[in-house]
Amino acid sequence: MMRTAVLQAPRRFEVAERPTPRPGRGAALVRVAATAVCHTDLSIYTGQHPGVRYPVVLGHEATGVVEAVGPDVRIPVGARVVINPIIACGACDCCLRGDENLCRRAGLLGRELDGSLAEQVVLAERYLHPLPPEIGLEAATLIETLATVHHAQRRVRIDPGDSVVVLGQGATGLLHTRVAKLAGASPIVAVSRSAWKRDLARRMRADATVDPSGRDVVAEVLALTAGHGADLVIDTTGDPRLVGSAMEMLRPGGVLLLYAISHEPVQDFTTFPMYVKELTLVGSRALVPADFEPAVRLVATGAVELDGLITGSYPLHRAAAAFGDYERDPDRVLRILIVP
Ligand SMILES: [Zn+2]
Ligand SMILES: [Zn+2]
Structure with a gap:
């Protein structure tokens, strides 16, 4: 038994x-x-x-x-x-x-x-x-969990010098930060409301951390990327309210990796940025x-x-x-x- x-x-x-x-x-x-x-x-x-x-x-x-x-x-x-x-x-x-x-x-x-x-x-x-x-x-x-992060990052391409934003720094966000760093991404911007998670993100070698409760994340990302916007945004929160700003902080031609999921509809979503900025949305499962x-x-x-x-x-x-x-x-x- x-x-x-x-x-x-x-x-x-x-x-x-x-x-x-x-x-x-x-x-x-x-x-x-x-x-x-x-x-x-x-x-x-x-x-x-x-x-x-x-x-x-x-x-x-x-x-x-x-x-x-x-x-x-x-x-x-x-x-x-x-x-x-x-x-x-x-x-x-x-x-x-x-x-x-x-x-x-x-x-x-x-x-x-x-x-x-x-x-x-x-x-x-x-x-x-x-x-x-x-x-x-x-x-x-x-x-x-690390294997799911590896799987997701294999579905996008991270070249050395690519700017990457990781939304959320729970276990999966921290692992995304670390694995993107190992791929040579720079800068890596780690976004989290929790000070202790931002500390951990720095230990994972994030180049910058942003507290979204005190700062405009889109403006911060633009400032950290010479006004261009990020090459890749990885969402590990699954929060449908972040999809709009995630698309805003991408450079033209950028990629949004939707690693975390939600059953809630995304409010005010339009496909126009997909055309005007030629963005790519990538899903990843397990x-x-x-x-x-x-x-x-x-x-x-x-x-x-x-x-x-x-x-x-x-x-x-x-x-x-x-x-x-x-x-x-x-x-x-x-x-x-x-x-x-
Ligand atoms: Zn699990
Ligand atoms: Zn089968």
């Missing part, structure tokens, strides 16, 4: 004993080391995420150690792994194009399928990415398996440091407290961990 934290209904956790799953052909049983909780989990917890069926076991940003394997598995028992939570069919037109993130029958671990808020989880081997010994299993839970290896390498080489992004840790039986604290004060959280 194993313990698992089941979300019976929005805001109602129950710790339950369930039979330990057995790995079938091509699959492995993973003892979960830690799960990071993100905004997607929070929206499932509060009942705001559309289309979720309860009860559900949350958890999709997880690491662990392979404990047992089924037939035809190459990964050894004892391997330390980070989990790819995008469960794709492998057979639809999107999967065959290599776009597993767009799979027409895709499910997310911890949403359509029971996730990692459990002591153990069974996954097909192809969803397990080995971790080198120098990366700690708790920090490595952030590699899934990650593909090929994003894991470069993300692991960024952490293993020390180019990206993840430890500072973990702002709290709770044992599995206190999952309800973890989510309660997160909901009460989301601005103080980067990532919280749940450790079985």
